[in-house]
Amino acid sequence: MAIINQATKELQVKIVYYGPAMGGKTTNLVQVHDHVQTAAGNKGKLVSLATSSDRTLFFDFLPIEAMTIKGFKTKFQLYTVPGQVIYNTTRQLVLRGVDGLVFVADSQYEKMPENVESFQNLVDNLNSLKLNLAEVPYVLQYNKRDLPNAAPVEYMDFLLNNRDVQVPAFGGTAHKCEGVFESLNMITRMLLQKFINQSVPQYA
Amino acid sequence: MGTLPQLIEEDIHKLDETLREFLAQTDATLALLLDKGGFLITHQGHAGELDVTTLGALASGAFLASQTIAGLVLETNFNHTVLQGEHVSLCTMNVDEHCLLLVVFPSPAGVGVMKYYAVGAVSRLARQLVVARERDPAGGLDLSAMDLANPEEFFRKREV
Numbered sequence: 001m002a003i004i005n006q007a008t009k010e011l012q013v014k015i016v017y018y019g020p021a022m023g024g025k026t027t028n029l030v031q032v033h034d035h036v037q038t039a040a041g042n043k044g045k046l047v048s049l050a051t052s053s054d055r056t057l058f059f060d061f062l063p064i065e066a067m068t069i070k071g072f073k074t075k076f077q078l079y080t081v082p083g084q085v086i087y088n089t090t091r092q093l094v095l096r097g098v099d100g101l102v103f104v105a106d107s108q109y110e111k112m113p114e115n116v117e118s119f120q121n122l123v124d125n126l127n128s129l130k131l132n133l134a135e136v137p138y139v140l141q142y143n144k145r146d147l148p149n150a151a152p153v154e155y156m157d158f159l160l161n162n163r164d165v166q167v168p169a170f171g172g173t174a175h176k177c178e179g180v181f182e183s184l185n186m187i188t189r190m191l192l193q194k195f196i197n198q199s200v201p202q203y204a
Numbered sequence: 205m206g207t208l209p210q211l212i213e214e215d216i217h218k219l220d221e222t223l224r225e226f227l228a229q230t231d232a233t234l235a236l237l238l239d240k241g242g243f244l245i246t247h248q249g250h251a252g253e254l255d256v257t258t259l260g261a262l263a264s265g266a267f268l269a270s271q272t273i274a275g276l277v278l279e280t281n282f283n284h285t286v287l288q289g290e291h292v293s294l295c296t297m298n299v300d301e302h303c304l305l306l307v308v309f310p311s312p313a314g315v316g317v318m319k320y321y322a323v324g325a326v327s328r329l330a331r332q333l334v335v336a337r338e339r340d341p342a343g344g345l346d347l348s349a350m351d352l353a354n355p356e357e358f359f360r361k362r363e364v
Contacts, residue, residue: 007216037360097241188358
């Protein structure tokens, strides 16, 4: 979970991009890295632990310093998990300490079973860490909207966003940076909102 | 904000003091206290051009991966990993359920020295972290001054 360092005036937050293999999680981080507006030195290097064919092996990692809140520097650590089914243990490791999630779904019709399986895998892995999806802020990103075989958003909502409380969902074409910042800004808003709601004003 | 650990100046001061003492005893170059989620809590020593944020994230991930491997071979007493290099080596040690100590040291110094002096340092670090967690577990940071109505303000896209 996030760390508040009163001595250095820092708030550290971890956001994990989750979803099926080849869905666009790494592309999201690459686009954030390439396009985010930051002061000099506020954006770290994008680290990718990938196979020779550019498939994520362990995780991608991008540290970014965003805004200052009441004198606190807010440092975001963005991670992706490997989407391939065989790397489930790795996904569990990366989820440790997560504050917020972006679930990147693949909009292609034939990928729907993988989307649903990956989402269920997320729920299971959170449970294994004694976390409940209902308590972790998350948003959905329906990626690859530019492909001709993209399923309607309503159908994807039915499959992935059909819970008691619907979460924000964004259409995306990550390789064109569409939907990328919308998703990131919304999850940031949601998790900071969660901190506010949980906050007891003892430090006000 | 019950789940968020609050580290006040007193905590960081004591943690840093322990790390400095450890560095003096061992001649290690750098000592980092990490959260197992990948956060860097504090560090002491000579970081130079090193990216300590990324170093911390990768080291905690590597440690957790090794711990999982140890579990697969039914080893329950797993508490450190060593990366032995020709010039520089790294040792990552378990502090408590949530934290790790990462030490960067010249290889000739030997990992034995690090492990010997780490026993005391790790126990002092763990004690201080318990104090921090128990001080005010319900206390949080008041973020209510933020303009959450406008999410565009968080991350802005650079126009190309």
